[in-house]
Amino acid sequence: MVDAVGAQHLQAKLLAQAGGNQACFIVTDPVGTVATSNADTPRTPASTQKLLTGTAAIARLGRNFHFTTAVQGSTAPANGTVEHLYLVGAGDPLLATPERIALDQRNPETKGLASTPLATLADRIHDAGVRTVPGGVVGVDGRYDRTRFLAGWTPGARAAIGPVGALTVNDGFAGPGGSGAAVTDPALNAAAELSRLLVA
Numbered sequence: 001m002v003d004a005v006g007a008q009h010l011q012a013k014l015l016a017q018a019g020g021n022q023a024c025f026i027v028t029d030p031v032g033t034v035a036t037s038n039a040d041t042p043r044t045p046a047s048t049q050k051l052l053t054g055t056a057a058i059a060r061l062g063r064n065f066h067f068t069t070a071v072q073g074s075t076a077p078a079n080g081t082v083e084h085l086y087l088v089g090a091g092d093p094l095l096a097t098p099e100r101i102a103l104d105q106r107n108p109e110t111k112g113l114a115s116t117p118l119a120t121l122a123d124r125i126h127d128a129g130v131r132t133v134p135g136g137v138v139g140v141d142g143r144y145d146r147t148r149f150l151a152g153w154t155p156g157a158r159a160a161i162g163p164v165g166a167l168t169v170n171d172g173f174a175g176p177g178g179s180g181a182a183v184t185d186p187a188l189n190a191a192a193e194l195s196r197l198l199v200a
Helices: 005-020 049-061 098-106 117-128 154-160 184-197
Strands: 025-028 033-038 068-071 083-086 136-139
Touching: 005 025, 005 033, 068 117, 083 184, 117 184, 136 184
Parallel strands: 083 136
Antiparallel strands: 025 033, 068 083
């Protein structure tokens, strides 16, 4: 816990670090608020929010947590046929096609980034003996809410960031390499990309 003098020092240091920027923060301990500035003023988050999100995720989910994207059949394969395949998302933000992974590796700014290859799922489906899916692949992204874009995002932000959801491939951008426009239905896009890889 922080005493009154410590709280004053913390408040002064945080304000100095904010440097006149339109920052907002609130620091609490078990007793109450220790330092605050514009705590009720909405602000557009910057990239540093990733640090807070990552810290919260590790604290809540654990260091060894892995997102699991699953493929389920409506039935077991019969002579290589399954009527429907369900691609079930759990929030993996790194799910990517081979084309997107290749693009990232050619770009000095994204080279070496982690990814979850969607092609691995396609290979496993093939290895399980599936050859025909008459009803197609259905994307399932019902694990979380249906919010795809935050209400305060500008059209430019929507175009640059892409939609959020439990099932997104290539950050929710269209095209085999994810170089197209942001999609309106990320689960539908993910299902289409898996279908394309299965045909390939």
